[in-house]
Amino acid sequence: MSTWERTLRPSPSSQSLLARAAGFCVAGRRTPLPEYDPLTDHNLHHYWRSPTTRAHLYEMGFIADDGSLISLDQYRRKLHVIEGDMHRAEQLRERRACREEQLQADQVAWRKIELAKEKRAQEIRDRKAE
Incomplete structure (x- = not known):
């Protein structure tokens, strides 16, 4: 693979430019940008x-x-905590509502079962009485 294919630019034409390009080194390190408030x-x-x-x-x-x-960071943290609390409260409210709906549905189902049992017991008593 030629230099052109690796770097997408032609090789330096003179020896001085070639030596200069070979000596170029970027040894910079990542550092965070200074914060401005x-x-x-x-x-x-x-x-x-x-x-x-x-x-x-x-x-x-x-x-x-x-x-x-x-500070803006403290404010954002405060908002994050408040939003988290609101989200958890909403989830708790939804779970309670779902649980109440489920309990009501269970009570209706148990009541239907009890009514069916009473009806069946009454039918059996009526047949025995005949």
């Missing part, structure tokens, strides 16, 4: 202090009742 940025302090912006942040849940900032 605009709520704590000193340069945006005046923006976050404006009453309309603070009111909006309060409505969105980024500012606590005491006026302190809530």
Whole structure:
């Protein structure tokens, strides 16, 4: 397989370019990008202090009742916990409703069975009485 087929570009024409390409090495490592939190940025302090912006942040849940900032990660964790609790409560409600429906259906079925037994017993008593 030629260099062209492996790299989809022609080989360097001069020896100096060939040596330069052979010496190129990317030994970079994966590192996380630095995190930027605009709520704590000193340069945006005046923006976050404006009453309309603070009111909006309060409505969105980024500012606590005491006026302190809530981190976005904490807010997301809080929402995740709340959504999980709501999901579990809904599942519990559905299971209870299903269980109640099943109990009602079972009671109706048992009542029909009891009525059939009583009817059959009455028929037997009537035949014996004849």
